[in-house]
Amino acid sequence: xVPRAVDDLIAKLLSAGYVADAPLATAMVLAQTIxxxxxxxxxxxxxxxxxxxxxxAATGATFLRLQCYEGIDVAQAVYDWNYxxxxxxxxxxxxxxxxxxxxxxxxLLRRPLLQALDxxxxxxxxxxxxxxxxSDDEFEAFLLEFLQDFAITxxxxxxxxxxxxxxxFLTSNRTRELxxxxxxxxLYHFLGTPTAxxxxxxxxLHLPDAGDELLDSVVRAVERLRALDLRKKPGTxxxxxxxxxxxxxxxxxxxxxxxxxxxxxxxxxxDDVATVAEHxxxxxx
Amino acid sequence: MIAAGIVARFxxxxxxxxxxxxxxxxxxxxxxxxADPDLGPYGLYWYARLxxxxxxxxxxxxxxxxxxxxxxGAGDAVLEQEISTAIDGGSSGDSNAKPDAVITASLEExxxxxxxxxxxxxxxxxxxxxxxxxxxxxxxxxxxxxxxRRHGRRLDVGATLREELRTFGLRxxxxxxxxxxxxxxxxxxxxxxGSMAPYGRALLQYAYVxxxxxxxxxxxxxxxxxxxxTGRFARRRTRRGFDLALRTIPDWGGGTLIGxxxxxxxxxxxxxxxxxxxxxxxxxxxCEREDPALVGREMAQLARSARRIVWINPRKSDPAxxxxxxxxxxxxxxxxxxxxxxxxRSLDAVAGAVRHAHTAAYRPLTKERPYR
Numbered sequence: 001x002v003p004r005a006v007d008d009l010i011a012k013l014l015s016a017g018y019v020a021d022a023p024l025a026t027a028m029v030l031a032q033t034i035x036x037x038x039x040x041x042x043x044x045x046x047x048x049x050x051x052x053x054x055x056x057a058a059t060g061a062t063f064l065r066l067q068c069y070e071g072i073d074v075a076q077a078v079y080d081w082n083y084x085x086x087x088x089x090x091x092x093x094x095x096x097x098x099x100x101x102x103x104x105x106x107x108l109l110r111r112p113l114l115q116a117l118d119x120x121x122x123x124x125x126x127x128x129x130x131x132x133x134x135s136d137d138e139f140e141a142f143l144l145e146f147l148q149d150f151a152i153t154x155x156x157x158x159x160x161x162x163x164x165x166x167x168x169f170l171t172s173n174r175t176r177e178l179x180x181x182x183x184x185x186x187l188y189h190f191l192g193t194p195t196a197x198x199x200x201x202x203x204x205l206h207l208p209d210a211g212d213e214l215l216d217s218v219v220r221a222v223e224r225l226r227a228l229d230l231r232k233k234p235g236t237x238x239x240x241x242x243x244x245x246x247x248x249x250x251x252x253x254x255x256x257x258x259x260x261x262x263x264x265x266x267x268x269x270x271d272d273v274a275t276v277a278e279h280x281x282x283x284x285x
Numbered sequence: 286m287i288a289a290g291i292v293a294r295f296x297x298x299x300x301x302x303x304x305x306x307x308x309x310x311x312x313x314x315x316x317x318x319x320a321d322p323d324l325g326p327y328g329l330y331w332y333a334r335l336x337x338x339x340x341x342x343x344x345x346x347x348x349x350x351x352x353x354x355x356x357x358g359a360g361d362a363v364l365e366q367e368i369s370t371a372i373d374g375g376s377s378g379d380s381n382a383k384p385d386a387v388i389t390a391s392l393e394e395x396x397x398x399x400x401x402x403x404x405x406x407x408x409x410x411x412x413x414x415x416x417x418x419x420x421x422x423x424x425x426x427x428x429x430x431x432x433x434r435r436h437g438r439r440l441d442v443g444a445t446l447r448e449e450l451r452t453f454g455l456r457x458x459x460x461x462x463x464x465x466x467x468x469x470x471x472x473x474x475x476x477x478x479g480s481m482a483p484y485g486r487a488l489l490q491y492a493y494v495x496x497x498x499x500x501x502x503x504x505x506x507x508x509x510x511x512x513x514x515t516g517r518f519a520r521r522r523t524r525r526g527f528d529l530a531l532r533t534i535p536d537w538g539g540g541t542l543i544g545x546x547x548x549x550x551x552x553x554x555x556x557x558x559x560x561x562x563x564x565x566x567x568x569x570x571x572c573e574r575e576d577p578a579l580v581g582r583e584m585a586q587l588a589r590s591a592r593r594i595v596w597i598n599p600r601k602s603d604p605a606x607x608x609x610x611x612x613x614x615x616x617x618x619x620x621x622x623x624x625x626x627x628x629x630r631s632l633d634a635v636a637g638a639v640r641h642a643h644t645a646a647y648r649p650l651t652k653e654r655p656y657r
Contacts, residue, residue, distance in 0.1 A: 003321055003328060026331045033320040034313050034336075041341060071429030083443040090450070102450065133558075136467075137500070175558030177516055183339040184309055190341040231552055271582075 005029045009058070018047070018054030019202045027189045028055055028167075037147050037168035039132075039183060042191035044173055045235020047202075049130050051191075052169035056126035061167065065128045066112040068135035074142065078152055080109045103156035114152055117162035125166040132182075133172040140179050147185040194236055196223055206240050210247050217253040218243045224283050225266060228275055234266040241265040259284060289315065295354050299337060302350035306337045329355065340516075397629045401483040401599070409490065415629055416491050421499040422639035424564060425466040437461025469592060471495065471639060472503040472560055474550060476569035477534055478541035479508075484599045484626060486531070488568045491632055493518050493527045503559055507546035508536035511553070543569055543612050544579030551586050560591040564639050568597040568626055571613025581615030588619035595638050597626035 002022045009025045020028075028051075031038045040048040049065075056063035066077055086102045093100050110118070116127040132140065146152065147168065151161045170186060172178060194202070196219050203215045222239045234242075242265040251258035259280070267276050276283065292315055296306045306314075317332040318324060330351060338347050396411055404412065433444045435458075444460035473492035477485035489506060496502040496518040504514040517530040531537070554560065565587065573580050588594055596616065600606050602625040608614055617623070622638050625631045 003323065022327075023331055023335075026328075027335050030317050030332065030335055034316045036313060073430060081443070083446060086450075087446060173557060177340070177519075180339065184307065187313075187335045188339050189335060190344070231556065 002026075003029070012058035013054050014205070016054045016057040017205055018050060018058075019198060019205060020051065020054075021198065024051060024189060024191065027187050030187055031167055035165055037170055037186045039170045039172065039178070039186035039188050040191055041172045041174055041188070043193070043233070043235055045237035046191045046193065047236055048171040048191055049128060052126060052128040052171070055167070055169070059124065059126070059167075061124040061126040063126050063128070064112045064116050064166075065130055067130050068132050068139070070134055070136055072135050072139050076111060077139070077142075078111050078113045079154060080111065082107045082109050105157070108154075108157070113146060114160065116166040116168075117150065117152060117160055124164060125162075127166045127168045129168065129170045131173060132170045133175045133178060137179065140182050144181055144185065147182075193226065193233070196220075199236060199239055202236055203240060203243050207243055207247055210243065211252055213253045214243060214246060214251070217255075218246065221254045221283055222266065224279075225276070228279055230267070230272045230275060231269045232272060238266045238268075254284065256284065292318070295333075296337075298354045299347065299350050302346045304338065304343050304347055304350070310337050326355075342516075399629075400602075400627050401487045402627075404483060404487075409486075412487070412629060413490055413494060416494040416632075419494075419633065419636055420640070422471065422495060422636045423499060424469045424471075424639060426469055426562060428465040428467040430465045431462040432465050433460050434463045435460065437463040439463075468499065468501055470501040470503065470559070470561075470563035471499075472563050472565045472591070473505065474547075474565065474567040474569075475504070475506045476541065476543070476567075477506045477508050477537050479538050480572075481541070481568070481570055481599070482538045484568055484597075487629075487632065488566070488597065488626065489514070489531070490527065491636075493530070503554070503563070505550060505554075506534045506537075507543075507550070508534075508539045509542045509545070510536055511546045511549040512536075513554070540574065541569075541572060542575055543571065543573045544576050544583055547580065547583035547587065551583055551590070555587055555590045560587065562592050564593045564595065565591040566595045566597065566635060566639065568599075570598055570600050571608065571610045571616060573610075573612025573615075577611035577615045580612040581618070584616040584619035593621045594619060595622045595624060595635060596620040597624050597631075597635055599625060599627040601625035602627040602631065 003026070006022055006025045006029050009029055010020050010022065013020045013025065027038050030036070040051060042048055053063060053065075055061075081103065086107050089100050089102060089107070108114075112127065116125050118125075129143070132143070149161075150165050151159050153159045170182075199222070200215055200219050203210070203218065207215070218239060222234055222242070226233045242262060245262040245265045246254065246258045249258060249261060251262075263273070263276065267273055292311060296311050299306055313336040314333055317336060318328065321328045321332070333351065334344070334347060338344060396408060396415065399408070431441075433441055439462045441460045441462040444462075445458070448458055448460055449456070473488055475485040475488045475492070477489070485506065489504060492502060492504040492514075496504065502515075502518065504518045506512045506514060512534045514530050514533070517526065517533065550560075571580070584594070598606075598608070598613065601608075601623065608617055608623075624635055624638060626635055
């Protein structure tokens with residue numbers, strides 16, 4: 001039932017080290033066929049950023065990442081002028097009659113969004129705009145223009161248009177609702193908590209040498225942890241960390257000895273540590 | 286190949302289910318459908334969900350609409366019924382209100398002092414008008430961003446240089462970087478359980494009015510569970526929008542589980558940043574049925590993520606009131622201001638507490654302040 005292009009992409013992602021389910025791969029395929037950005041929402045640690053990274057690896061594209069934060073602006077996201085270099089150029093040429101053109105490409109500092117449009121790039125580009133919910137409304141509004149036209153206007157240089165459209169991924173932890181105008185320019189996909197089967201495949205991919213017992217017991221323990229009433233439920237990233245911790249300590253399963261030593265890899269809130277301590281016995285079953 | 290007409294009818298069905306799809310989204314859906322040569326139910330569903338749905342909260346409604354439209358065959362009958370429910374849902378509620386009464390100034394004056402508990406529909410309308418006349422409660426913090434100004438303390442070399450270049454160094458006119466300011470978010474948490482319902486409604490109404498005049502307003506209602514009204518308050522700008530939003534609260538006038546609701550708020554919203562740096566205004570009588578200790582813990586957690594917590598308790602209008610209810614007592618150590626909120630005048634004081642949070646006038650003296 002699943003279209004062939006989607007199946008192909010799932011296989012490619014797998015060889016790039018990412019286990020994707022069909023809907024996620026469908027979103028990626030659609031992003032290319034209809035030329036829209038993919039907006040991935042979900043809890044921290046479910047593999048939103050990793051999806052974009054792996055997509056770039058799987059398709060042989062150049063990967064660019066822009067981490068958003070409150071107060072991010074054009075100078076950090078798009079371009080800035082290299083003032084130091086401009087000052088030097090003015091000084092060096094001060095004895096000559098002509099002044100150099102200070103607002104030319106030579107003095108331009110390219111930030112990720114501009115790099116994504118670089119026309120000289122030979123390979124396709126994947127642009128990840130990470131944690132867009134952390135940026136503020138002004139930056140979101142700026143992105144609208146970028147996502148609509150894939151063009152950036154620099155007053156001194158004119159409009160820069162990409163040779164080919166970059167594939168854009170946006171991720172959000174849902175700390176706030178994104179503006180509808182931004183969502184309208186994206187394909188929306190929510191990454192939920194993975195199933196045990198899915199998680200086991202992810203672990204197998206990350207720990208090819210680990211024994212089955214270790215993987216099974218970690219997946220089982222994480223499932224039980226998620227069933228508990230925790231402030232922060234562990235995501236897949238935590239599951240992988242935990243399994244790696246146990247493996248690196250030479251453990252073969254989640255047991256009495258390894259549990260306490262490695263708990264910090266999955267449970268990261270003081271209240272949660274107390275809750276887990278209460279249910280320790282049933283978690284270790 | 287699916288005809289464009291069917292896609293359009295499907296979008297109409299979605300609109301009835303409360304999911305608005307604009308032409309751009311429909312175009313994307315159409316393109317996706319056309320690009321897939323061997324289209325099956327999988328593509329039909331996932332292409333639609335990826336292109337037309339914009340929030341995980343809409344997915345259940347989308348699923349219902351999708352199943353009804355594509356799989357039942359009797360799509361039209363279901364559609365008809367949903368349309369009729371939507372129409373019914375829109376017109377009732379106002380029918381017994383007769384807004385023909387002329388609201389006189391004296392009525393408004395009396396209204397200001399009246400306890401919310403006895404409000405009629407007409408009085409609610411008048412109250413809304415009065416709330417509308419208030420200035421927006423705003424509090425600011427310094428931003429990370431800077432603006433370039435002619436006066437300030439920190440010289441901006443880049444901007445000064447640009448200015449200098451413009452005049453070929455003839456004029457040295459320094460430019461400075463000055464911190465911009467950012468509006469602090471304002472979050473309303475309203476207890477709408479049985480005895481609190483009129484007061485919770487009043488604060489919700491206030492939140493609705495405030496959301497119209499300033500950004501960054503969150504609104505939540507709780508009784509036994511938490512309902513997020515933020516999106517509805519941000520989208521709907523009509524009086525009916527408010528009534529419709531109230532109708533989505535499943536536990537209106539029911540029991541109270543303050544601790545559990547606060548926990549839900551903390552985990553789903555506050556810990557993810559919705560309350561970070563925010564002023565949180567909470568209305569409740571603090572009568573916790575289950576576990577007062579949980580209220581204390583969750584209030585402490587909330588206090589750690591929010592900037593300020595203003596607790597409104599209508600019972601406080603009684604001068605003899607003592608915060609002895611166990612839930613209330615457990616919450617006290619975590620709150621910054623404790624105010625009554627039983628009528629419009631006291632609600633005005635709440636607005637003042639938000640607006641002038643940084644001025645001495647509303648900062649309680651240490652001696653009188655059992656709160657943090």
